[in-house]
Amino acid sequence: MHVPSAPSSPSPDSWWRTAAIYQLYVRSFADGNGDGIGDLAGARAQLPYLAGLGIDAIWFNPWYPSPMADAGYDISDYRSIDPVFGTLADADALIGEAHAHGIKIIIDVVPNHSSDRHRWFIEALAAGPGSAARDRFWFRPGRGTSGELPPNNWQSIFGGPAWTRVTEADGAPGEWYLHLFAPGQPDYNWGSADVRREFEDVLRFWFSRGVDGIRIDSAALLCKDAALPDVSGAEPPGPAHPYTDRDDVHSIYRAWRAVADEYDGRMLIGEVWLPDATRLARYVGPGELHTVFNFPYLNCPWDAAALRQVIDETLALADAPATWVLSNHDVDRVVSRYGRPDTAFSLDRRPYFHALPVDLALGTRRARAAALLTMALPGSVYVYQGEELGLWEVQDIPDELRQDPIWARTLGADPGRDGSRVPLPWSGTEPPFGFSPAGAAAAPWLPQPKEWRDLTVAAESAGYGSMLHLYRAALRLRRFDPEFSGTALTWRRSPAGVLAFDRGGEGGQGRPGAGQSWMDTAGPGSSVRCVANLSAAPVGLPPHAAVLLASGPLDGGLLPPDTTAWLRIE
Ligand code: GLC
Ligand code: CA
Numbered sequence: 001m002h003v004p005s006a007p008s009s010p011s012p013d014s015w016w017r018t019a020a021i022y023q024l025y026v027r028s029f030a031d032g033n034g035d036g037i038g039d040l041a042g043a044r045a046q047l048p049y050l051a052g053l054g055i056d057a058i059w060f061n062p063w064y065p066s067p068m069a070d071a072g073y074d075i076s077d078y079r080s081i082d083p084v085f086g087t088l089a090d091a092d093a094l095i096g097e098a099h100a101h102g103i104k105i106i107i108d109v110v111p112n113h114s115s116d117r118h119r120w121f122i123e124a125l126a127a128g129p130g131s132a133a134r135d136r137f138w139f140r141p142g143r144g145t146s147g148e149l150p151p152n153n154w155q156s157i158f159g160g161p162a163w164t165r166v167t168e169a170d171g172a173p174g175e176w177y178l179h180l181f182a183p184g185q186p187d188y189n190w191g192s193a194d195v196r197r198e199f200e201d202v203l204r205f206w207f208s209r210g211v212d213g214i215r216i217d218s219a220a221l222l223c224k225d226a227a228l229p230d231v232s233g234a235e236p237p238g239p240a241h242p243y244t245d246r247d248d249v250h251s252i253y254r255a256w257r258a259v260a261d262e263y264d265g266r267m268l269i270g271e272v273w274l275p276d277a278t279r280l281a282r283y284v285g286p287g288e289l290h291t292v293f294n295f296p297y298l299n300c301p302w303d304a305a306a307l308r309q310v311i312d313e314t315l316a317l318a319d320a321p322a323t324w325v326l327s328n329h330d331v332d333r334v335v336s337r338y339g340r341p342d343t344a345f346s347l348d349r350r351p352y353f354h355a356l357p358v359d360l361a362l363g364t365r366r367a368r369a370a371a372l373l374t375m376a377l378p379g380s381v382y383v384y385q386g387e388e389l390g391l392w393e394v395q396d397i398p399d400e401l402r403q404d405p406i407w408a409r410t411l412g413a414d415p416g417r418d419g420s421r422v423p424l425p426w427s428g429t430e431p432p433f434g435f436s437p438a439g440a441a442a443a444p445w446l447p448q449p450k451e452w453r454d455l456t457v458a459a460e461s462a463g464y465g466s467m468l469h470l471y472r473a474a475l476r477l478r479r480f481d482p483e484f485s486g487t488a489l490t491w492r493r494s495p496a497g498v499l500a501f502d503r504g505g506e507g508g509q510g511r512p513g514a515g516q517s518w519m520d521t522a523g524p525g526s527s528v529r530c531v532a533n534l535s536a537a538p539v540g541l542p543p544h545a546a547v548l549l550a551s552g553p554l555d556g557g558l559l560p561p562d563t564t565a566w567l568r569i570e
Pocket of ligand 2: 031033035036038
């Protein structure tokens with residue numbers, strides 16, 4: 001028998017290469033003070049839960065003071081905490097306590113836009129046209145005889161025009177300002193030296209407080225063509241696009257990397273949605289960001305060939321350690337996606353996906369299989385809160401309770417993202433399911449489905465075979481089994497609709513496409529083989545020394561459809 005050596009811990013300054021990172025959406029995680037909104041006190045109290053889950057880091061969605069025009073992605077002060085969430089002292093305590101649990105902290109920084117209540121924007125409104133204060137944003141006179149038309153035809157990503165007209169100090173209608181998202185989110189002009197200096201300083205502020213990483217919101221949108229030309233809608237992202245993936249954005253991240261490198265072991269991860277892998281690759285590397293989110297993987301249908309292609313393309317990006325992401329606060333929850341007849345996803349087709357029927361039992365089965373597939377891949381993995389409980393997308397939130405600006409700005413055509421942001425169920429048999437303390441003054445800010453009584457942390461901790469047990473077991477093996485520590489993945493030839501690959505062992509050269517039969521053993525040394533059956537029929541398992549973990553019951557020696565197994569091969 002192969003005796004594993006001591007588990008290899010990644011060197012401290014590259015923890016982000018292999019980390020399991022829990023995305024904590026603070027409004028919906030745990031409410032400490034009973035106002036129906038999650039907060040830092042609630043998060044602190046649940047650090048032992050996260051430590052027990054086996055994650056290495058937490059990514060906090062924005063926690064700063066904000067008028068909440070977009071759930072905190074409209075920041076009015078980048079150096080403080082919203083009173084609804086707590087205080088800076090709470091954040092300091094949380095960072096310290098997380099570190100004591102061995103958990104790193106990543107925070108969200110939003111550099112594309114500000115809030116219309118940010119000091120700089122208020123100054124800009126007061127200072128008037130042509131002022132230096134307005135030059136930190138995109139103010140322009142309107143078109144038409146009296147400036148009554150927006151400066152160009154850009155549309156907000158949340159629906160409606162990307163421009164809002166202001167009232168000048170004299171009370172007359174005046175200039176317009178650009179907002180690629182909601183009107184409460186004015187875009188910064190990254191041609192302004194003030195803006196560049198300010199953000200480098202914000203990074204230092206948080207790194208100096210002990211924050212280990214920064215998630216960069218809307219990272220490909222920062223630079224605009226200063227001529228602000230109309231768009232046809234057909235421009236691909238890249239240098240010819242007036243605001244997506246322009247080449248000058250890279251000088252910003254090179255400067256940010258230099259700031260991160262002033263400290264030990266800090267990381268930058270970019271939220272970059274780009275279809276072209278070569279363009280995406282330009283964001284990562286020694287002089288730029290450490291990693292980017294893998295959205296092609298998230299958007300991929302539950303289909304073996306399509307997943308295999310995304311995995312290969314991801315691993316082929318030599319300078320970019322892979323990240324694996326199944327869901328986040330902007331997309332439909334994975335259980336619902338995989339329970340639909342079309343298992344793909346894309347942000348701009350949400351109404352289409354929401355019109356499809358959902359088979360929750362099938363979606364849950366596939367989400368379990370997907371979790372084991374994902375956690376077997378080399379790289380870092382993101383777990384969006386509630387994914388570990390198997391929560392589904394809540395598609396029947398009453399219209400009058402919907403909060404996402406997408407809903408209002410599309411006049412209800414797009415339901416928006418509230419369904420993935422419903423507060424977590426912790427315990428008990430009825431709402432608020434322990435999300436808020438007993439006797440809370442307010443109900444959770446979005447209503448929880450009553451069926452979630454079966455999906456609380458307490459219920460799943462008790463019930464063997466729950467999603468939570470699966471996540472705990474998988475995260476533990478992924479962390480402690482030495483076969484998972486390297487970067488190598490060796491594909492095994494497998495029946496149609498089945499994905500099979502080895503981690504560790506002698507066979508692992510990291511060469512996608514190495515074509516050994518999946519019935520082969522791995523040669524000298526042991527390895528872990530991940531076999532995911534996405535076909536409609538059971539398949540036989542290859543010879544193995546042990547089944548380490550399976551996403552569902554095995555049928556004798558057979559792996560049923562929509563099931564993944566981790567096998568020890570010797
Ligand atoms: C990112 C965030 C999203 C937010 C948008 C605008 O896509 O993930 O939640 O609405 O940026 O800041
Ligand atoms: Ca609260």
